[in-house]
Amino acid sequence: MKAIVKKSFLLTIPVMLGYLSVGMAFGLLFQSTAFHMGWGFLMSFLIYAGSMQFIAIELMQDNMGLLQIALLTFFVNLRHMFYGLSFIDQFKRMKGKKGYMIFSLTDETYALLYAAKAENTEENDLLFFLIAAFNHFYWLLGTAIGILAGTLITFDTTGIDFAMTALFVVIFIEQWQSAKSHIPALVGIGASMIVIILFGAEGMILPTMALIVTTLTLMRKSIEEKVRLSENE
Numbered sequence: 258m259k260a261i262v263k264k265s266f267l268l269t270i271p272v273m274l275g276y277l278s279v280g281m282a283f284g285l286l287f288q289s290t291a292f293h294m295g296w297g298f299l300m301s302f303l304i305y306a307g308s309m310q311f312i313a314i315e316l317m318q319d320n321m322g323l324l325q326i327a328l329l330t331f332f333v334n335l336r337h338m339f340y341g342l343s344f345i346d347q348f349k350r351m352k353g354k355k356g357y358m359i360f361s362l363t364d365e366t367y368a369l370l371y372a373a374k375a376e377n378t379e380e381n382d383l384l385f386f387l388i389a390a391f392n393h394f395y396w397l398l399g400t401a402i403g404i405l406a407g408t409l410i411t412f413d414t415t416g417i418d419f420a421m422t423a424l425f426v427v428i429f430i431e432q433w434q435s436a437k438s439h440i441p442a443l444v445g446i447g448a449s450m451i452v453i454i455l456f457g458a459e460g461m462i463l464p465t466m467a468l469i470v471t472t473l474t475l476m477r478k479s480i481e482e483k484v485r486l487s488e489n490e
Contacts (some may be wrong), residue, residue, distance in 0.1 A: 261380055265387035268373060272365045273395045275427060280399020281406065283310055288407025290314060301400040305393060307363055309333050336466050340367045344385075351382050363387040372435065438483045444472050 280301065287297035300310055309330050316326050340362050341348070348355045362370075370390050374381065433442055448468040452461045473480070 258384075262387060264372075265391060269388055269391040269395070271427070271431065272369065272392050273421075275365065275383065276392060276395035277399040277402070279307075280396045281403035282399075284403020284405075284408045286311065286314055286403075287400075288404050290318060292317065294404045294408065294424040297404050298400055301397050304330075305361065305363070305396060306330060306334060307396075331451055335361055335463060336364075337367075338360055339466060339470060340364075343367075344370065347382070347385065347388050350378070351386065354382070354386050358385065361393050363392065366392045370433075427441050427451070438480050440476060440480050440483065441473060444476070448472065458472055 265330075276305060283301070284297060287300075288294055296396055300306075300313070304310060306313070310332070311328070313326060316329070341359060344358070344362075348358045351358055366389050369392075371383055373384055429442070433439065436442065445465075448465050449461065452465045452468060
């Protein structure tokens with residue numbers, strides 16, 4: 258048990274550094290609004306949507322309806338459905354923890370779970386859960402620190418939402434360095450550039466995900482072959 262807890266904590270250290278920083282940025286940004294600070298903490302605890310929480314602040318200030326916010330959140334985070342396909346069997350096996358694993362599957366948690374491995378099935382399930390729980394805690398802690406700091410010190414929050422973009426860049430670099438094949442990453446970059454040119458930045462998410470999934474499906478055999486050759490070297 259102690260070994261798995263230690264392993265999960267060590268694996269989540271990069272995310273901890275990012276989530277504390279970005280969570281604090283969200284907390285500071287939320288504190289600068291007219292909403293009660295408790296709502297900011299509840300957003301991080303119950304919604305836990307990362308970049309969408311930054312967007313939600315602007316939407317709430319513009320008095321957008323709850324249904325519109327819910328639909329926009331759904332489409333912005335629709336990529337998580339593709340993430341979940343990778344862990345259908347593992348999450349089913351986790352029974353009571355299944356709901357929380359689905360809820361807590363952020364981009365960064367997905368990246369860690371994809372690479373995480375334990376010696377047996379039971380330990381692997383515990384490792385998955387602890388990674389997800391640690392990351393969620395980091396986000397909550399960062400949010401709380403940011404909100405409390407915002408009540409004590411006046412900050413200029415201009416540009417602070419760029420912290421989420423910076424975290425994604427760090428995660429991408431780490432995945433690039435550890436990946437056995439760079440084809441999926443290159444497909445993602447290429448698909449994003451093509452869709453931005455055709456549809457613009459605002460409408461890129463769904464077309465990009467569709468293009469990436471289609472391309473990777475067609476290239477699946479060549480990617481798997483390249484990975485096998487890399488493992489045998």
